[in-house]
Amino acid sequence: MSSFEYRLQRIPQGVVVLDDLRRVISANRLARRMLETQGAGQGVAVLGTHILDLHPPMVRPKVQWLLDCALAQPDEPASMAMTLPVGTLVARVSVLDGAVGAGYCLVFHLVEALPQAPAEALLKLPLDSRHGVRLLDVALAAAFRAERHYSRILATDGSLHPCTMGFSELIDRLDPVTFLQVHRSWIVNLRRAKAVERVDGQWRIVLDVPGAEPVPVSRGKVESLRQRLAM
Missing domain, CATH: 3.30.450.20 (PAS domain)
Known part of the structure; x- marks a missing residue:
């Protein structure tokens, strides 16, 4: 589709x-x-x-x-x-x-204004490595978490990987149809969202990833998430 x-x-x-x-x-x-x-x-x-x-x-x-x-x-x-x-x-x-x-x-x-994929949309993600730069397919990234000047990738198999790209650069170059920034520190691959829950007034996304903790959703991002998931 x-x-x-x-x-x-x-x-x-x-x-x-x-x-x-x-x-x-x-x-x-x-x-x-x-x-x-x-x-x-x-x-x-x-x-x-x-x-x-x-x-x-x-x-x-x-x-x-x-x-x-x-x-x-x-x-x-x-x-x-x-x-x-x-x-x-x-x-x-x-x-x-x-x-x-x-x-x-x-x-x-x-x-809504239908988001367009960026002109230089990412196909692979550069991972930090002692022996050079390893590459991870974008589709295998379930979520990204901001960590200082870098980012950490949560892969679909539950593994974590340091990424050499900054959080703001990821936001600019990831496909906005698939990836949504749901928190100042989190970007989520919506294709890996298994459920959305509310706990003590806090919205969270449950990912289809082994052992992954739910991802928090900021109040200002709740409506965008609801519209994207037809909730």
């Missing part, structure tokens, strides 16, 4: 159903999570609330326009794209016919 296809299959999708008065009557978890964190929607229960009240004032005219367009042409879903700091929000609204009147179905996708 290509990197683009891999990312495309994991684009987050929210679904919201409104009644004829444009109040939310149902929503999937992603939609509820996003609406609950909107500027005007903080602390407001999503279900039973008018959809406009769950958006900041500057966004409401766009949402109003989208709903009006769908109602004016019920046979043709209305679509709109909005650029947000976290990516591009693509919304599509269809009018529903129900037993108790008309309603709306709002489907949206939050499309």
